Amino acid sequence: MTPPEPHAVPRLGFVGRVVLVVVPVTLAAFAWGTPARFFPELRDGLNGTVAQVAHPPADGVRLFAQHCASCHGPQGEGDGVAHLTTKARYFGAEPFKFTSTTGTRIPTDADLVATLKRGILGSSMPSFAQLRDDELAALVGHVRILTRQGLYAQLTRKALKDFDDGGDEVDPVKVTAVADAQVHVGTPLPIPAAFKPTSPQSVAAGKVVFAGSCASCHGPAGRGDGPQTVDPKFVNDNGTKAVPRNLTAGVYKGGGEKANLYARLMIGIPGTPMPAGTTLTPEQLDDLLNYVLSMSPPPAPTVVASGTK
Ligand code: HEC
Ligand code: HEC
Known part of the structure; x- marks a missing residue:
């Protein structure tokens, strides 16, 4: 049996080869330049896009999903998949422990950033000191949103239980008002500027x-x-x-x-x-x-x- 004839490859002359290379390159260069050339107002937009790719804005939701949800759960309810002896905090429904404020005892931004930078020694929570300042700030912002959510859920559960026990009907407006009053940053504790040296x-x-x-x-x-x-x-x-x-x-x-x-x-x-x-x-x-x-x-x-x- 004779093997089948290989397909004949068409051979290009010199002009054919030049056309094959030059035409697509010219078209691509032209297409790239066109929008900016004919629509100058687009130029800044295009440059802006490039700049944003280099420094994506810190996104608290994305950072939380990436760094925190495995322990704190996607909604910060302390129900992440990691099995921990000291459970991760259910923001809002459980109080913050390491705050420098009295009253509502809701921590300041500085308290929360310090907790993130330090991590929580003696628990599984690691340090996030490697994150940029704007990323830490975005995470703090997201923790505050989750805290309000958790507090509202907690107060609603309590109101429903009171209702079951013969109390008043649940009034969402009232629950919202209480949540709003309790979610404010507390009053900073006056901390002495100096302490007595040890002896x-x-x-x-x-x-x-x-x-x-x-x-x-x-x-x-x-x-x-x-x-x-x-x-x-x-x-x-x-x-x-x-x-x-x-x-x-x-x-x-x-x-x-x-x-x-x-x-x-x-x-x-x-x-x-x-x-x-x-x-x-x-x-x-x-x-x-x-x-x-x-x-x-x-x-x-x-x-x-x-x-x-
Ligand atoms: C490996 C598990 C783990 C990861 C990841 C983790 N945490 Fe935690 N987190 C914990 C645990 C456990 C606690 C409770 C520790 C305790 O009470 O001793 C906690 C507590 C906290 C608290 C409460 C601090 C206070 O004052 O009570 C905050 C705020 C917090 N985490 C924020 C975060 C944020 C934001 C991230 C992501 C950047 C994160 N955590 C990632 C496990 C984790
Ligand atoms: C009724 C019990 C109780 C008494 C009284 C008590 N503690 Fe504690 N203390 C605890 C518990 C429980 C913890 C751990 C809390 C936690 O889970 O993080 C703790 C934690 C601490 C910590 C650790 C703080 C940190 O950042 O980790 C210090 C320091 C401390 N106590 C000092 C004291 C001193 C000093 C006194 C006396 C003025 C005192 N405690 C009285 C129960 C008590």
Whole structure:
């Protein structure tokens, strides 16, 4: 059997080849230039498009879906697919813990940006310090929208339950008004510009305050094992078991600076049994901070080269 004849390839002469290359290139160049040439007002638009591709505007919805929804859920209801021992926050329905505000205790933008940059040590929430400032701001904006949504849903659920229990009919206007009043950023807590430096006397005085006000939960040595923790009713507002921080570990979810810890002591940690220590005097608070910080391990010793002192 003879193999079939291969198809004859038509051969182009020199002119044919030039035409084959030059014509499409000219057409493409002309098409590219035309809109801007004949419609100058388009030129800025075209350049604008190019500029936007290089720096896409920060989009809170997209960034949240990309970085946060796996834990916080697509609507911020704390129901992401990641299985976590400390559940991610259901924004609005559960309070913020790490705020520098009293009143509504809704955090400031600076509080939320600090939480995102720091991450929440001792929980699964990582640091997002790698994001740009405009991206962090966009995420904060989206968290605020979700917070309002969650608060509204929570208040509606409560109103429906009250109705089931024989209360008034649910009035969406009233629920909206309450949600609007509660979603405002709280009143900033006045934080002292300076704190008393540590000293053995201050630490000793702080230890006494701790034994009286803190040890029932945090334990006599601050290990998070105080007598209250064995009570089955020692739970967070969402029903999960409350775990006082082991203060010897030096892991602070809301930041380890004195200003951060001062806010935790004055405001408490909303949604958990950690109380607001508003009855303590400024002197006691200063000593307590020095004592709390004295419990965590000192920083690793610096290596001193031999021959130096
Ligand atoms: C790997 C899981 C995980 C990811 C990803 C994550 N979070 Fe969280 N987030 C948590 C957990 C867990 C908590 C609660 C921690 C706690 O209460 O100790 C939390 C709490 C928070 C809080 C509450 C802080 C407060 O003051 O109470 C905010 C705000 C927050 N996350 C925002 C975000 C944003 C925005 C993103 C995305 C940029 C994000 N989180 C990504 C797990 C995550
Ligand atoms: C009724 C129990 C209770 C008492 C009393 C209490 N705490 Fe706490 N504390 C807790 C719990 C629970 C947590 C952990 C909250 C959470 O889930 O993040 C906590 C957390 C903390 C943290 C960690 C803050 C952070 O950023 O991670 C510090 C610091 C702290 N407490 C100090 C104190 C001091 C000082 C006192 C005494 C003035 C005190 N606590 C009294 C229950 C208590």
